[in-house]
Amino acid sequence: MAELLFRDDAYLKSCEATVTAVHGDAVELDRTVFYPLGGGQAGDTGKIGNWRVIDTRKGPLPDQVLHVLEPGSNPTAGAKVDAQLDWERRHRLMRMHTALHLLGAVVKAPVTGGRINEDKAHLDFDIEMERLVKDAIEAQVNEFVQSATATRATWITDAELDARPELVRTMSVAPPRGEGRVRLLEIPGIDLQACGGTHVANTGEIGLLKVIKIRSEGKRNKRVTLELA
Numbered sequence: 001m002a003e004l005l006f007r008d009d010a011y012l013k014s015c016e017a018t019v020t021a022v023h024g025d026a027v028e029l030d031r032t033v034f035y036p037l038g039g040g041q042a043g044d045t046g047k048i049g050n051w052r053v054i055d056t057r058k059g060p061l062p063d064q065v066l067h068v069l070e071p072g073s074n075p076t077a078g079a080k081v082d083a084q085l086d087w088e089r090r091h092r093l094m095r096m097h098t099a100l101h102l103l104g105a106v107v108k109a110p111v112t113g114g115r116i117n118e119d120k121a122h123l124d125f126d127i128e129m130e131r132l133v134k135d136a137i138e139a140q141v142n143e144f145v146q147s148a149t150a151t152r153a154t155w156i157t158d159a160e161l162d163a164r165p166e167l168v169r170t171m172s173v174a175p176p177r178g179e180g181r182v183r184l185l186e187i188p189g190i191d192l193q194a195c196g197g198t199h200v201a202n203t204g205e206i207g208l209l210k211v212i213k214i215r216s217e218g219k220r221n222k223r224v225t226l227e228l229a
């Protein structure tokens with residue numbers, strides 16, 4: 001179980017840490033700035049000491065983070081290391097992730113899936129195609145970007161979340177439960193929902209967005225894809 005530094009400060013680019021366990025080509029650290037794949041957001045890449053991190057995944061235990069190293073890295077347990085993110089990539093993921101919160105606020109329909117990559121991101125909605133109008137969606141998400149609204153993370157208990165089911169837009173990107181508390185991401189006046197991902201501090205930091213595609217991926221999946229303009 002590692003101290004997950006990105007939870008309280010998504011802007012930390014590096015940290016000193018100790019390798020606590022080695023599993024083949026993956027290592028665990030006592031503390032980490034690396035976000036593991038989850039909630040639709042890609043896992044971080046970067047460097048741990050001289051080893052290249054090609055992906056980051058959740059382990060089977062709570063707060064267990066597996067830093068997947070380039071094959072042949074031969075890591076050693078107990079090593080003191082400097083863990084450093086590919087910050088430019090992570091920052092783009094934070095911008096795209098926050099952009100999806102704006103998209104979810106614009107399209108008022110149940111969310112059935114989502115995916116965040118560094119160059120583009122999408123949400124799937126259970127909605128009729130006719131209600132998805134590209135220019136209107138794009139104009140409204142960009143209005144939220146230009147409002148330069150500060151974002152804010154807070155915590156609530158599992159019990160409080162159970163009492164407010166509207167805070168979970170989709171089970172497919174729901175934050176992990178069972179740890180007693182769940183993190184909320186609030187964009188005042190725009191969006192409030194349970195989310196364990198990494199976000200930018202202000203919607204203005206996202207930059208202008210383009211809706212590049214609206215496509216049907218099935219009866220209950222109408223996919224809206226965004227890209228940084």
Ligand SMILES: [Zn+2]
Pocket residue numbers: 097098101185195196197198199
């Ligand atoms: Zn989020």
